[in-house]
Amino acid sequence: MMNPLKKIDEQALVTEILMGDYRTADIFKKYNIDYCCGARWPLQTACELRGLDTAVVKQELEEATRTVHISTSLPFDRWPLDFLTDYIIHVHHAYLRSTLPALDNHLTHFIAEHRKKFPWLDELGQQFKLLHTQMLLLMIQEEESIFPYIKQTHRAYTSNDSLAGLYTRTLRKPVEKVIEQEHQLVTEVLRRMRALTDNYTLPANACRSHYVVFMKLRELDNDLVQHLYLEKAVMLPRVLLIENELKLR
Template sequence: MTEQFLKIDEQTPVTEIVNGDYRTADVLLKYNIDFCCGGRWPLQVACEARGVSTDLVIQDLETATRRILISPNLNFNSWPIDFLTDYLVHVHHAYMKEALPSIHDHLTKFVAGHRKKFPYLDELQAHFMQLYRKMPSHLQQEEEVLFPYIKRINRAFNGKEPYAELLVRTLRKPIAARMEEEHQQTEELLGNFRRLTGNYSTPEDACVSHRVAFLKLQELDQDLVQHMRLENEILFPRAIAIENTLLGK
């Protein structure tokens, strides 16, 4: 289910659009439209100055601000393992691959222009860069090694295949130890984000770029928390239980 909250027309000031929904910042950046210090012009004027269609920009803005509502009553525990791993890849991994470069670019520009006023931003950027550098290999490892292995032992187990125990003994990966360590590192980085930003709160006189940067980080935080919860509390325990059963533990 999708829902549209922000109303945008050609006379809406650019800054007001981004203040209304931070996700519009990426659309405006795509068309090289300034939404911070020079963003007080109506959208139509800003579009004409850049030689782009106002209708096209509005269409992209409306697409970016659609909100997909997911019921909090979803029972993830009941999902088949194959479906759960696919959900993690196509929802959470896909989000990370798109969000991390966007946050990196925005945070880099924001910190460069505001580090003198807010010295802690350099530390915030350093923690983000740790996450930015380590996450692609983490996602790749899950998609190419861990998730296929979990799917394989699950199918062998459910199909009562005679080779199932041998499969675990020869292909078993240290799911608990390795993933727990990487998730712990991620949780520590998120803790640093929250500490440095005051749980993503901005000063009353903060500029639009300041708010966008913090809200993007908050969105990343929320997605990672759900991502790790699905793995740590549901997927990995179920996979480990299958391994232990096949190994006679």
């Protein structure tokens, strides 16, 4: 279910808009509008100072704050495997491809400006870059090899193809190995990032950039937990069951 657009007041201070929804940071950054220390302009004034169309920026800010709710009661375990793999690609993989580069940019600038105050930020940056690099590689492997195999196996199984067993034995892909590798990577990185940030808890003297980075990291954490759950707890057991049954044909 999609919520209606949240209206942005063009006379509101940039900092007020940001603190109302951290997702507006991407739009402010896009237009080089300062939202951190010293930013005290109303949105309209900030736009005029940069020669920007306030109406356009305002619309993009409103789009950025749109929220789509996905019910936790969806029967993921009963979805056909080919539909489930498409859901993971179009929802979770698409989210990561959009979010990781933008968050990398936010985090890099934040670390450069605050590493002296928070020495642990350098390790946080290293952990994030590891996650960023490895997740992109794992997603390519899933989309080009693992998921097509799962789809083909599912179709062969549900259609009672007489050659399904032979197909599974000869063209089998390392589904369990790839998913376990992804699970181990995500679990270790998230565990360390949570420890470094005290579960993304803002210190009393946190600036607005600190707020944006921590909220985005928490959002990423939540999405990866759901992503991993679908692959490891919902998809993998069903794939292994089908493979075992097809081996006996």
